Amino acid sequence: MTKPVRIGTRRSLLATTQAGHVAEMVRERLGREAVLVEVTTEGDLSQASGVPLAGSSNTGVFVGALRDALLRGDVDVAVHSLKDLPTYPHDGIALAAVPLREDPRDVVVARDGLTLGELPVGSRVGTGSPRRVAQLHALGLGLEIDGIRGNVDTRIGKVRSGEYDAVVLARAGLARIGRLDEATEVLDPLQMLPAPGQGALGIECRADDADLLGQLALLDDGPTHAAVTAERAVLATLEGGCSAPIGALAEVVEGEDGDEIWVRAIALSLDGGLAVRMSASGGPTDAVGVGTRLASEMLADGAARLADRLEDRLEDTDKRQNA
Numbered sequence: 530m531t532k533p534v535r536i537g538t539r540r541s542l543l544a545t546t547q548a549g550h551v552a553e554m555v556r557e558r559l560g561r562e563a564v565l566v567e568v569t570t571e572g573d574l575s576q577a578s579g580v581p582l583a584g585s586s587n588t589g590v591f592v593g594a595l596r597d598a599l600l601r602g603d604v605d606v607a608v609h610s611l612k613d614l615p616t617y618p619h620d621g622i623a624l625a626a627v628p629l630r631e632d633p634r635d636v637v638v639a640r641d642g643l644t645l646g647e648l649p650v651g652s653r654v655g656t657g658s659p660r661r662v663a664q665l666h667a668l669g670l671g672l673e674i675d676g677i678r679g680n681v682d683t684r685i686g687k688v689r690s691g692e693y694d695a696v697v698l699a700r701a702g703l704a705r706i707g708r709l710d711e712a713t714e715v716l717d718p719l720q721m722l723p724a725p726g727q728g729a730l731g732i733e734c735r736a737d738d739a740d741l742l743g744q745l746a747l748l749d750d751g752p753t754h755a756a757v758t759a760e761r762a763v764l765a766t767l768e769g770g771c772s773a774p775i776g777a778l779a780e781v782v783e784g785e786d787g788d789e790i791w792v793r794a795i796a797l798s799l800d801g802g803l804a805v806r807m808s809a810s811g812g813p814t815d816a817v818g819v820g821t822r823l824a825s826e827m828l829a830d831g832a833a834r835l836a837d838r839l840e841d842r843l844e845d846t847d848k849r850q851n852a
C-alpha cells in the first residue's frame with residue numbers, strides 16, 4: 530500500500546472545499562488515498578484579528594505557511610487559489626498542475642436582487658480589491674466604494690444586514706461553497722476583467738518529488754494552464770513597470786489553423802479615471818510570450834505612467850477645489 534497523499538490547505542470553508550476537490554481528483558485519477566491537513570496562515574490570523582491587510586492578493590500572505598509546510602515535509606501537496614499565488618517562483622517548489630477552472634468572472638451580490646446598474650447613486654458597495662475598486666469607479670455609476678474584510682460568508686452577511694448595498698466577489702468562490710444563488714448579477718469581463726488566475730487552482734509539490742510531480746500532471750488541464758500562464762505573464766510584466774490595479778483574462782479557442790490563445794488585459798488608475806485596455810493573441814504554446822508582449826505594449830502605451838498621471842489629476846482637482 531502506498532501512503533496517502535497529504536494535501537495542505539488553509540482552514541477557510543473555501544480553501545478546504547477546494548482542497549477536498551483536489552483530494553477527490555487524486556483518488557479518482559491517481560488511484561491513491563488522500564487526506565487534508567489544515568495549516569494556519571498569516572493571512573488567516575490577520576483576517577481573524579480584523580487588522581487590515583494591504584495588497585493581500587499579490588503578496589502571498591495566504592501562501593507562505595502552506596509552502597513552509599510543504600518544504601518541511603509536513604504535507605506532500607499544497608492547494609492554492611491561483612490568483613493568490615505570487616508570480617515569481619519559490620525555491621524548491623513546483624507548480625505541478627492547474628486543473629480545469631471554474632467560470633473566472635466576478636459577480637455582484639446586491640440587496641433586493643439588484644444589478645450594479647440598478648443601484649441608486651451613492652449606494653455603498655464593498656470590496657477591498659484595488660482591481661475591483663478601479664473598475665467599479667470606471668463604470669461612472671456614482672457608487673460609493675468601501676473596503677470590506679472577511680471571508681465570502683461574512684461579506685454576503687454584510688449585504689443581508691444592510692451594512693452594504695452590494696459586494697463584488699469571484700463567481701468561482703461562491704460556486705465552490707454552494708452559494709451561487711446569492712449572486713444577483715454576473716459581471717461581463719467588458720466591465721470587470723477578473724484577476725489573473727481567478728477561478729483556477731494551483732497545485733504545488735516539492736520540486737524534487739519527481740514521482741508525485743509526474744502523477745499530479747494527470748490533474749492538469751492544458752487549456753486552463755496555458756490561459757493562466759498568459760494572464761500571470763501579463764501580471765508579472767506589468768508589476769515590473771507599474772503599481773496600478775490589473776485585470777487579465779485569457780482563453781484558448783479553436784482557430785482556423787488549430788488552437789489559439791486570446792488575452793485581454795486592463796491597467797487602471799485606482800480612481801478608474803484612466804485605463805489602458807488591450808488584447809493580443811498567439812499560439813497556446815507561447816502563452817508566456819503572448820502575455821509578456823501584451824503587457825509590454827500596455828506599458829509603452831501609458832500603463833507605466835498611470836500612477837504619475839493619477840497624481841497630476843489629483844493636483845488638478847485640488848487646484849479646482851481651491852479656486
Ligand SMILES: NCc1[nH]cc(CCC(=O)O)c1CC(=O)O
Nearest residue numbers: 586610698699701702727728729
Ligand atoms: N481574494 C481572495 C480570494 N481568493 C480566491 C477567491 C475565490 C476563488 C477564485 O477566485 O479562484 C477569493 C475570494 C474572492 O475574490 O471573491
